[in-house]
Amino acid sequence: MATPDFELVIGDKNWSSWSLRPWLLMRQAGIPFIETSIRLRQSDTKLQILAHSPTGFIPALKWRGAAIGDSLAICETMADLFPDKRLWPQDTLARALARSACAEMHSGFQGLRRDMPMAVLERHPGEGHTEEAIACARRIVEMWRGLRSRFGQQAADDHGFLFGRFGVADAMYAPVVTRFETYGVDLAAMGDDGTARAYMNAVLTLPSMREWIAGAEMEEREKTASS
Known part of the structure; x- marks a missing residue:
């Protein structure tokens, strides 16, 4: 090979x-x-x-x-x-908005990053729910709903992701999906009508996402064994 x-x-x-x-x-x-x-x-x-x-x-x-x-x-x-691999949407407007969403994730949402750091294997419901972090969460849920409604759900090959097919934008928001799970963010309170929850489920059930989580579990077992 x-x-x-x-x-x-x-x-x-x-x-x-x-x-x-x-x-x-x-x-x-x-x-x-x-x-x-x-x-x-x-x-x-x-x-x-x-x-x-x-x-x-x-x-x-x-x-x-x-x-x-x-x-x-x-x-x-x-x-x-x-x-x-079509990791960006083919439509010009959709691609522009996918890049915009990635840039917003890359440089923004500081309150969420600070107050709800990624901890895939942990559960801390209610922790980190500062005013700034919740404002970030609300904006993200709004974005997910808008992109799924305008692009994802209209795609000929909709697989449940922001623009239909899994791509760069979904990879950039995957850590946020885990954060919402870890800290028990109430999506309905953020304005979700079920769209954001369904999107999170699509990400969390990806074979590669399950592989990542299994890898995290293995790493933690190895740390425990060596301590």
């Missing part, structure tokens, strides 16, 4: 939201890669990361002797290299 062209360097699957995004996109799209995992929150974590990523951050995609940093940049690279 040929060695994959790509090596994806990621952090702990329970915590690393930035790592989840490109990992999920590549795995779900069937793009082969070597997975290299670095344990976070250790005294030597930074040194281990620097051996792979000159920025000192992960994820990093190692390809052709270079290290491509940042979740969105890696996802964009995959969409460019594999146009047949």
Whole structure:
């Protein structure tokens, strides 16, 4: 079997939201890669990361002797290299709004990031429900409803995702799906009519998402065994 062209360097699957995004996109799209995992929150974590990523951050995609940093940049690279995977919507307006949604996730929602950090395996209902985090949640639910209604549900090949098919936008919001589960966000109180809940279910039942969660469970067992 040929060695994959790509090596994806990621952090702990329970915590690393930035790592989840490109990992999920590549795995779900069937793009082969070597997975290299670095344990976070250790005294030597930074040194281990620097051996792979000159920025000192992960994820990093190692390809052709270079290290491509940042979740969105890696996802964009995959969409460019594999146009047949249709990781962006084909319609021009839909693609523009998908990019806009990704940019909003990439640079915004600071209250949600701070007060409801990703912890895939944990359940803390009611925690982190600050005014700022809830405002972010409300905006996200509104966005999901709007995109599903205008694009996803109208797509000829609707698989339950924001624009019908699973793509970059869904990968970027996958960590938010886990956050809403972890912290018990009341979607109805955020204005959901069932659309956001159905979208979350579509993400959570993805084979690759289930694989990620199983990987997080294995990592936690290994940590316990070595402690």
